[in-house]
Amino acid sequence: LNKKLTIHDIARELKISAATVSIVMNGRADEMRISRRLQDKVRSYVRESGYQPNMIAQSLRTGKTFTIGMLVEDISDPFFSSIARYIEMKAYKLGYKLFFSSTENDTQRAKSLIQIFRDRQVDGYIIAPAPGIEEDIQSLLNDHYSVVLFDRYFPGLKTHNVIVDNYRGTVDLMHHLVDNGFKNIGFVTLESAQTQMTDRLEGYKGALAEKGLNTYIMKVPFMLDDYDIRQHVTAFIQANPALDAIVFATNYLAVAGIWAIKNLGLAIPQNLAVAGFDDNSHFGLFSPSITSVAQPVQEISALLIDRLVNLISGGMDNYKVPHSSVLPVELIIRESTARNVTNITHVNTL
Amino acid sequence: LNKKLTIHDIARELKISAATVSIVMNGRADEMRISRRLQDKVRSYVRESGYQPNMIAQSLRTGKTFTIGMLVEDISDPFFSSIARYIEMKAYKLGYKLFFSSTENDTQRAKSLIQIFRDRQVDGYIIAPAPGIEEDIQSLLNDHYSVVLFDRYFPGLKTHNVIVDNYRGTVDLMHHLVDNGFKNIGFVTLESAQTQMTDRLEGYKGALAEKGLNTYIMKVPFMLDDYDIRQHVTAFIQANPALDAIVFATNYLAVAGIWAIKNLGLAIPQNLAVAGFDDNSHFGLFSPSITSVAQPVQEISALLIDRLVNLISGGMDNYKVPHSSVLPVELIIRESTARNVTNITHVNTL
DNA sequence: CTGAAAGCGCTTACAG
């Protein structure tokens, strides 16, 4: 196809060696004591000819690809796609490109994707780990790759993590519900031992235990489609007529759950209050608008890419002190958890 | 760091030449008449040693990177992120990885990202083009790169395109509104000459002209933030009290517009019916649920990746007959455009 | 101050 200019073409044209061109291009000209005149000559030729170094050749020689592999659960999920967006923008400025991949939280798929990233020789990894890939992460660490986990982590691994205070998020939400008069609060979560899910569950249990209230927990199996999630939620509500509020541990559980509640003909929050974890830019337009615990997407993204690029350039020393950043979450109160109207109405009718 | 096995290590171990190993690895062993015994020996050694060829070296030698550059307007937009998701899954099976980048519909940024893709030597390009990058696309074509455009295209360029029938989408929507008794239908779109936007606008004008109804058009400047879009929509509604319905030309215009309408205290659809282009998985849960024109995301994705991989492997011949696929859209009718209740109520009270 | 040479790990004619 189109023949691209190489460093040797330039060297020949300027009657110097290719090494000199390379050194000037890499900003090592002063250090190598190349005359200013020659430097200018090279630089102006490069500028005019529009020469662009072959990154593949550079990568083969230096071992650096300026590429980052990012593994999320689902790139079309609003939480992950907005993080991807921020990280890509910051990476762009730093000269890095990202490979995004969706694990669907599947162990085998995640393992395979990590291997692909290895084959591609990415410089670093940003991973929201699927269950069961501890060994693969540990193996990356053993081989001294730069890795940062987020959203969830493995307590047994000495990794750098960027997570949020999931426990406190649910506790704050429970206090809000209790303060608004709700007494029988259900919790719909996933059949999952991942840290972000267990922390949210513990927050729920802890807050209710403290208040001496009953717990109602439904664990939905992993990887169900929307239809099946709705069935589970419907069954849960029907089996627990005492429920006056229900909390969903993830964004997509909430969306499926709200469908189920509407389908049962229950009014939110009059018959059943609703709240969810992970905010969604559309929750404010739902009917009614939905209370949720929001994660600081922008801070998470900034921290992830900064930490990773630091690791990549800092070398092995940084691995000595893995560090978890725990960011605060924010409770966004909307209509779906408004004070228990039924009780108030009841009082009035007496 | 960790020393990886090379083809020469294997050759030395097996006391054969590196070329033989390479040939076996690339499935050209029979063609090159390498004995079955030797083939098996190589293959089993490769399997046991876990040897993985160095893709960077392969790319340098062959010029192929098995990488695709994908340029969208915003990777966190649900339309683009769901396309990204499908494409990534299909690409995974075909051995390709994707670089996703967001242009924000900015000309300079889009140009810069295309150059970065070139530097990275991607094998092909999937592009939702920003305005003003005709030359850059043409230049890719001139250099015989594989390119497929989607969502919008440049009528002057002989590219392969995957688009939807935007014109018909708006026409269908207008007919639905008119059939339901709406007579003063506004259209909120962007100040944009991009094909997807002009086609939607033409559909609006055409359908209303055919019915002999007035048009009310607001063109919002590009790149406004949410707050400013809401201001524009508010001003538009206040300046046109006759409006009984309003159509938004994109998903995010609709979301911002609905905020504005709610803020004005107008009831949907009693005071003002609402519909939008591009469906959204949450529109069904809005208050009321929102009528919209849905694009066939999965078909778009499948067509894009199939076409592109064909171009990449088929070589130049395919460039002789650029082809536009125009996919049908689907009108999803929900509560926000229910039959004009005000009129009916009016009749009843007489 | 600058150039010649080696090598990153692979594939592809070519020779025998």
Add this chain to the structure above:
DNA sequence: CTGAAAGCGCTTACAG
């Protein structure tokens, strides 16, 4: 049937 050699385009000691 198989191996030695060249080369993809770069960078990095090393020599002078």
